[in-house]
Amino acid sequence: MTNTKVYLEIVKQLREMIAADNLKSGDKIPSERELSERLNVGRSSVREALRALELLGLIETRRGEGTFIRDFRGNQLVQLLGTFILQDEKAKLDVIETKNLIEMDLLRLVLNRADEQQVVKLKSLVKAKQLNDDQFFYELIELADNYLFSRIWLILKDYHHSLSLQNEEYNRDSYLMLIEALIEKDEEKTLSAYRQLRNLSILTDKY
Amino acid sequence: MTNTKVYLEIVKQLREMIAADNLKSGDKIPSERELSERLNVGRSSVREALRALELLGLIETRRGEGTFIRDFRGNQLVQLLGTFILQDEKAKLDVIETKNLIEMDLLRLVLNRADEQQVVKLKSLVKAKQLNDDQFFYELIELADNYLFSRIWLILKDYHHSLSLQNEEYNRDSYLMLIEALIEKDEEKTLSAYRQLRNLSILTDKY
DNA sequence: GAAGATGGTGTGGTCTGACCACTAAAAAAC
DNA sequence: GTTTTTTAGTGGTCAGACCACACCATCTTC
Numbered sequence: 259m260t261n262t263k264v265y266l267e268i269v270k271q272l273r274e275m276i277a278a279d280n281l282k283s284g285d286k287i288p289s290e291r292e293l294s295e296r297l298n299v300g301r302s303s304v305r306e307a308l309r310a311l312e313l314l315g316l317i318e319t320r321r322g323e324g325t326f327i328r329d330f331r332g333n334q335l336v337q338l339l340g341t342f343i344l345q346d347e348k349a350k351l352d353v354i355e356t357k358n359l360i361e362m363d364l365l366r367l368v369l370n371r372a373d374e375q376q377v378v379k380l381k382s383l384v385k386a387k388q389l390n391d392d393q394f395f396y397e398l399i400e401l402a403d404n405y406l407f408s409r410i411w412l413i414l415k416d417y418h419h420s421l422s423l424q425n426e427e428y429n430r431d432s433y434l435m436l437i438e439a440l441i442e443k444d445e446e447k448t449l450s451a452y453r454q455l456r457n458l459s460i461l462t463d464k465y
Numbered sequence: 466m467t468n469t470k471v472y473l474e475i476v477k478q479l480r481e482m483i484a485a486d487n488l489k490s491g492d493k494i495p496s497e498r499e500l501s502e503r504l505n506v507g508r509s510s511v512r513e514a515l516r517a518l519e520l521l522g523l524i525e526t527r528r529g530e531g532t533f534i535r536d537f538r539g540n541q542l543v544q545l546l547g548t549f550i551l552q553d554e555k556a557k558l559d560v561i562e563t564k565n566l567i568e569m570d571l572l573r574l575v576l577n578r579a580d581e582q583q584v585v586k587l588k589s590l591v592k593a594k595q596l597n598d599d600q601f602f603y604e605l606i607e608l609a610d611n612y613l614f615s616r617i618w619l620i621l622k623d624y625h626h627s628l629s630l631q632n633e634e635y636n637r638d639s640y641l642m643l644i645e646a647l648i649e650k651d652e653e654k655t656l657s658a659y660r661q662l663r664n665l666s667i668l669t670d671k672y
Numbered sequence: 673g674a675a676g677a678t679g680g681t682g683t684g685g686t687c688t689g690a691c692c693a694c695t696a697a698a699a700a701a702c
Numbered sequence: 703g704t705t706t707t708t709t710a711g712t713g714g715t716c717a718g719a720c721c722a723c724a725c726c727a728t729c730t731t732c
Contacts (some may be wrong), residue, residue, distance in 0.1 A: 263714075264714075265714090265715095269520070289682075290683080291684095294716095299716085300714095300715055301716085301717085302509050302512075302714095302715070303714085303715065303716080305513060305684090305685085306512060306513055306714095307516070309513040309514070309516060309517045310517045310519070310521075313517035313520070314517075314520065314521065319684060320683085320684075320723090321683070321684045321685065321722065321723050322682080322683055322684065322722075322723035322724035322725075323683065323684080323723085323724060323725080324682090324684075325683090325684080352613035353613060355611055355614070356613045356614050356617070359574075360570075362570075363566045363569075366566075367566075404559045404562055404563060405559055406560055406563045407559065407562070407563050407566070410563070470685075471686070472685090496711075496712060497712075497713065498713095501687095506687085507687040507688070508687085509686070509688090510686065512714090515713095526712095526713065526714095527712090528695080528712070528713045529694035529696075529713065530694085530695060530696080530711095530712065530713080531695095531711090531712060531713075532712090
């Protein structure tokens with residue numbers, strides 16, 4: 259009879275409800291018991307739907323308080339998928355390559371978008387204290403001003419971590435050289451500095 | 466007491482179980498009742514974990530049969546996230562920008578990786594019948610030989626679709642020009658052709 | 673009056689037991 | 703040997719019962 263699983267129907271209803279009431283991040287949604295009554299389904303079915311949305315990072319539940327729409331930034335979904343997806347060696351190479359490509363795009367965005375002042379600020383930050391590689395690029399990301407792109411990079415960073423490669427340590431000068439090129443707004447020089455930082459062949463036969 | 470929610474613990478256990486037994490796509494996992502017993506939790510908690518994984522597209526349940534590990538390719542997860550994430554205008558711009566950047570990377574990969582023969586084959590395909598934009602880039606993706614990157618593009622493509630922009634129709638000549646540049650292995654010319662195809666400013670102030 | 677203690681109410685978190693619908697394999701009937 | 707029937711196992715759903723926790727109005731104490 260009921261071919262469509264109830265919990266999926268509830269997910270759908272919730273989406274519509276959210277859209278209809280124009281609920282936004284941080285808003286509260288009806289309680290499990292109320293949803294159960296309103297939709298004429300068991301509370302456990304409601305919970306199954308909510309747990310699914312929770313694991314997706316779309317909602318947040320707080321005991322004693324309620325269920326809230328979440329700010330999707332930082333979905334832990336990634337870790338989950340990561341451990342499932344990364345299996346063979348080829349996939350690992352793909353991760354590295356993709357991360358490098360994305361980071362170069364990031365640099366291009368920064369080149370076209372960030373004003374000199376911001377980059378100079380980053381420069382003094384690098385000089386002041388030792389940032390690790392992730393921290394450095396995290397700083398850069400914000401200058402790129404593209405949230406979706408940032409998300410993708412964060413995902414790749416996590417993937418990359420889960421590869422648990424030898425912890426390559428890059429020296430500070432490489433970063434400073436990169437920053438210099440950014441300040442000069444010289445794309446070629448910037449990418450060249452990046453390749454050097456990552457020890458990539460300039461011939462780009464392998465990014 | 467139990468700060469960690471039980472269903473999350475179950476998700477974790479399941480992952481370990483899958484890893485330990487080296488279960489692969491299509492394999493069956495223990496029944497809900499068995500998991501409930503083995504992990505000393507209620508069946509409803511097990512179900513919450515399973516429903517979450519199901520919505521993620523990681524498992525598949527068939528009534529009367531059991532629960533199976535799924536092939537993640539083609540996860541419907543994307544549509545879900547899409548409708549939730551794409552809200553404000555800035556996010557839309559980010560999607561467009563990111564998609565363009567990714568596609569340019571794709572072209573770079575193809576430049577460095579695909580042999581002329583493959584590109585020529587694509588050329589005759591374009592000449593033979595009208596491909597729409599997605600189909601064209603889908604063909605290109607395969608030449609790039611990076612599965613992770615392909616996945617990212619596919620997601621972006623879906624996001625892009627859900628923006629429901631006016632259905633821009635590009636003319637065939639633009640594609641042919643792009644292909645010519647690829648055959649010549651001329652990066653600058655290739656990217657230039659791409660920008661023209663997408664009506665992007667050559668000055669790259671906005672990719 | 674102000675600060676702290678108390679208890680009520682509503683919320684999510686979990687478990688249990690009971691059905692139902694369905695599938696596949698075993699058993700029975702032919 | 704083939705077909706039909708039964709049966710055991712599985713996911714799907716519901717209802718009810720507690721628990722743990724957060725919030726707030728109320729009461730107590732100083």
